[in-house]
Amino acid sequence: MRIGELGKSTGVDIETIRYYEKAGLLPKPERSSNGYRAYGSVHLERLSFIRHCRALDMPLADIKRLLEFVENPAADCGGIDELIGTQLSRVRARLKSMRALEQQLTALHGSCDTNHSASECGILHELVAAAQGETCACHRKAPNAMIPELSPAKRH
CATH class of the missing domain: 1.10.1660.10 (Multidrug-efflux Transporter Regulator; Chain: A; Domain 2)
Incomplete structure (x- = not known):
């Protein structure tokens, strides 16, 4: 073919x-x-x-x-198991990171509703604040939340 x-x-x-x-x-x-x-x-x-x-x-x-x-089908399969275990660890780390990202976006999403102009949008205000070095809603520590607090150098 x-x-x-x-x-x-x-x-x-x-x-x-x-x-x-x-x-x-x-x-x-x-x-x-x-x-x-x-x-x-x-x-x-x-x-x-x-x-x-x-x-x-x-x-x-x-x-x-x-x-x-x-x-090489006669080779010991320990290396195969190790490869899959390592991949599983990578996936779990990404899932943890994605859950944190979801919480951050949820916090940001909660800072605005849709019934006003863009100049009054809480999401835009938060993103602009982050660009100016301030802590935004998505990186503020909420009670019992797993949202990581970032140093100013690591913010958006």
Whole structure:
């Protein structure tokens, strides 16, 4: 199959497929007599594997290591477990960060309603205040809230 067919079969953009080839994640395909790349089932399966790993938000370096395990099935799987554990830690850290961001945006959203002009908008006032180095609503400590207090250098 040609690169367009491979892309359509896997949902991966053609440029991404070429990038994966250059990065060594996909083996170089054979070339047909007219010079076109000729992909086979090996490419389809490997690209599907990569796509699934990317859907799990795994970095390409980790995917490359996983592919090394695929190619060496006798290897101890402890490294695989470690890779997934590390990815799980990354996801948990991002979730914690996203929860804090949600709380900050909720606090900012609560500083305005929609029944007045932009010049009276509490959200804009808060954002302008933050730009001027003041503490904004989204970084004020609320009782029992987990909104991090940032130093002036780290504010918006």
